[in-house]
Amino acid sequence: MKCNVSRQTLALATSNATKADYPHDRFSTEHEAPHLQLSAWRQRIGYFLDVPISHADQARGFRGTIDAWRSGDLAFMDCQTDPVSQARSAARISTDAMRQYVFHVLVDGAIETRTGAYPKRIATQSEPGILALDMGQPMQMTRTGCRVMAFFMPRSLLASVLPEPESIHGSVIEYRSPIARLIPAQIAELARGLTHMSESESQEAMRTCALLIGAAFGKEAGLTGNARAAVRAAAFAHVRRYIDENLHESDLSPESVLSVSQLSRPTLYRLFENEGGLAAYIRNRRLSQAAEDLRRYPHKAVVEIAYALGFNSASDFNRAFRRAYEMSPLDFRQFSL
Template sequence: MPADTDPPALSTRFSTQAFARERQLLAWRDRVGHVVDVLPDKEQIARGFAGSIDLHAAGGLVFTEARTEALVLERSIARVSTDTRRDFAFHVYAEGETGTVSGLRAKRSSPGSMRGIVAFDLNQRFRIERPACRVLTMFVPRAIVASQIGDCDALHGRVVPEDAPLARFLFEHFDATARELPALERPDAIDLLDAGAQLLLAAFADKPHALHDSRAALQSAVKAQVKRYVETHLHEADLTPMKIVDALGLKRATIYRWFEPEGGLGAYIRHRRLREAADELARFPNLQIADIAFGLGFKSASDFTRAFRREFDASPLETRLRALELLRAMNDDPVMRTRAAHSRGARESG
């Protein structure tokens, strides 16, 4: 399959519900044991443990979404000295708090349990007494962190509170990442993860060094937020640039400037509607072209046809006929039919 249609390189799902109650916490310890040790007690083992984790990896970055009951995690000096994990783990607490973090280097103390984002250097020891939470974690290679932050060792144990600059966009971006990543093809997954990593490093970097990087990361995250809003509301007739700006609480001039490479936000909306229309013409051959046009916010069939022809150099009817011819050719060709079935199966399994 071509690289641009590959799913994320790795996608796994794990839940302790598949195990007997007395095995649940031990199963969780086995699942995360390649990174951190879980310190259970007999009472905790006996009552069972609810935990789930979805993992996605692409482009050298790893993202996980975990939901767990309260637990104690530790990465000891002995562990650090015996394994090879040297990347950074950024914990974004979407629900719940950071818990009590200890075992860090001298002169560095945790500000106490709070809702925020914590950075851990897996080349250093730490211990977390964590309450029940939903935590989104990004694992970033050490080389990437070091390229953006001069003294990356000092990053270990630092906390960015939820009210800090960029934090709101980090929470929104990572929450959207958890929702959207499972369905994305490989290039889009890499872009989404890379934007998250850039935003994280900008939030943790010291000023004024991070000013340029933070602006770039913020622009990337906000544009992604706007694009997600467009996709969600694409079929609404009143979807306009002004409605998006107002709904997301953004500055109109800034957003309009950031979408200038796409011809402006209005042009971007129209482009996405036309691409969706082209897809629906092929997927729904019995649906009237006018119904597709009105369903995507066009005020008349003639306006839709003119815009469609400018975009694709073909009319909607011509595009539908070509799609139907291609579909018939695929159905008549066993090799093409097998390839199409394999492609659909690969996408669905991803």
């Protein structure tokens, strides 16, 4: 019942949000011919997302609207769309500077999001809740006709309430914890107030709401709130740094990480449950570094990059890379140049 009330409250509040005194932008496909509507949507969000389009998709037409308010390095968007697929690929990430965090607040409809390299993390939203996305990491999203509000915020702001924010990419929380239950009313108040707030007021309201969402994710992940959580966050950060500093070491493995972590095996493995396990995290970080090396060193042989990152053969590397990024290393390099 609480979820239904939240859905109605958010929908009512956002339906009344119109133009404010600070930068506001409204986009709609309604004035386009039906066969051009989905292309117009892709052009509007194409600076950071890929939108696959088939001939059948074009023929159906597409209804999509975005109301966006921006203040400083924060943005709040209210979006309504017909069913659509959107993605942010590793190749796309390698070519742009979009590294903000986005929190998708579902008001109505359903969303399935796939994140991570391999195995994929699949998050399904069919009830009001919030999805966290790191624009520095790949994702694929399939949406039914839905209404979503999105908060865009810089990593530095999120890190002030959530240590190691990269770990929440692809996570979803519902309005169950005491902190999370504060969020629907806060968003509704923000949406209602956008019509008359000054720029400074809007920035402070967006900042407060975004930090509340970040704190809710931190509470859910056990990364904020008390001394024990602080120790856990510090240990997590230490292990992640060690892995990143040793990606090119052939003996990097769960066992080597365990030996330097000063943690028990169960504790260490629990830290990486949301990453698909410690071994998967190491492999995916190596693949991410390989993608960066492919882009940065266009004349370096693919096999040289593979061996330098601990892969046993070119074929092993090619299979792992295709599974993670859905294209070959050579295709990725060609796309990112």
